[in-house]
Amino acid sequence: MTANSLPKPLDRSAYAMESTKLAVSLLGKVLVGPNGSGYIVETEAYGGGKDPASHGSRGMTPRTEVMFGPPGHLYVYFTYGMHYCANVVSGKDGESSAVLLRAIQPLTGIKKIQKLRPGAKSEKDLCNGPAKLTQALGIGKKHNGTDLTRSSVLFIYEDEGFKPPKYARSSRIGISKATDLQWRFYLPDNPNVSRYRTSDG
DNA sequence: AAATTGATTCAT
DNA sequence: TGAATCAATTTT
Numbered sequence: 001m002t003a004n005s006l007p008k009p010l011d012r013s014a015y016a017m018e019s020t021k022l023a024v025s026l027l028g029k030v031l032v033g034p035n036g037s038g039y040i041v042e043t044e045a046y047g048g049g050k051d052p053a054s055h056g057s058r059g060m061t062p063r064t065e066v067m068f069g070p071p072g073h074l075y076v077y078f079t080y081g082m083h084y085c086a087n088v089v090s091g092k093d094g095e096s097s098a099v100l101l102r103a104i105q106p107l108t109g110i111k112k113i114q115k116l117r118p119g120a121k122s123e124k125d126l127c128n129g130p131a132k133l134t135q136a137l138g139i140g141k142k143h144n145g146t147d148l149t150r151s152s153v154l155f156i157y158e159d160e161g162f163k164p165p166k167y168a169r170s171s172r173i174g175i176s177k178a179t180d181l182q183w184r185f186y187l188p189d190n191p192n193v194s195r196y197r198t199s200d201g
Numbered sequence: 202a203a204a205t206t207g208a209t210t211c212a213t
Numbered sequence: 214t215g216a217a218t219c220a221a222t223t224t225t
Contacts, residue, residue: 044220053220063209080221081206087220100220119223131221174220196221 007032009148009155015071015090019045019097022090023185026099028164029156033137035116036109038127039162040101042186042193044172046087048096052177056096066145067096074154076134076144083131086139088148088156102130102173102184104137105192113137129194170201 007030015022023045030037046054048067055077056067066075067089075087075098091097104127106113113126113136120126127133134140139154148155168188171179173196184201186193 046220055220058210061210077220078208079219081208081219083206083221085220102220129221135222172220176219194221 007155007157009151009157010072012070012072012149015088015148016092017071017090019047019090019099020183022088023099023183024167026088026101026156027167027185027187028162029158030107031101031104031133031137031156032154033139034153035112035136035138036106037137038104038106038108038133038192039159040103040156041105041190042101042103042184044100044102044185045090045183046098046100047183048091048098051097051181053172053175053179053181054096054098056098060096064096067098068094069145072147072149074139074143074146074148076139076141078141079131084134084140085130086134086143100130101133103128103186103192103194104133105190106136109137124191128192129196168201171198173198 023043026040048056055064060068070093071089073089087098087100089098127136146154169182170184172184
């Protein structure tokens with residue numbers, strides 16, 4: 001954002017597309033959360049019913065209900081007994097595709113984030129992973145279902161002054177199914193992408 | 202390479 | 214009701 005323009009949240013149409021397209025589109029945009037904000041530098045697409053790696057692939061459950069709702073809402077899930085991960089619902093209402101936010105480059109609220117993540121050795125370790133990002137920005141269970149087009153504390157906007165020059169893709173991290181799909185997208189020269197990698201990326 | 206940690210889901 | 218799984222992180 002520039003000094004004299006307030007950030008304007010993306011509208012619904014910016015989310016109503018297939019997850020792979022949205023995953024690419026979100027790169028370089030700014031995610032704003034309760035504690036701060038950052039440029040999105042790494043995402044993964046999940047394809048709903050047809051993607052065996054997607055939480056939505058086995059039908060709607062209490063956990064995945066938000067994924068089946070309209071695009072532009074946030075799906076937050078709890079995993080490994082200690083971590084939250086945040087996804088942006090994509091596609092059409094009734095589908096269950098979504099984009100996992102895997103890493104951001106901290107932009108604002110850095111002092112606050114550093115207190116929440118004392119283990120981070122440097123600024124680039126603050127948000128370089130899907131669960132680090134939620135811990136840093138203060139995203140948790142209560143944010144599941146948030147409408148990113150309506151909320152004033154949790155939304156995404158486009159920084160007109162920042163256009164990522166290119167992106168790279170690879171297979172997705174941490175899954176055991178559909179590992180052939182190259183549905184992870186990231187800014188290859190950005191030091192804030194997550195630490196763990198797949199063999200193809 | 203292994204520990205951590207508990208909700209979720211599917212199979213008995 | 215039980216057991217396996219899990220879109221991860223930290224520490225060794």
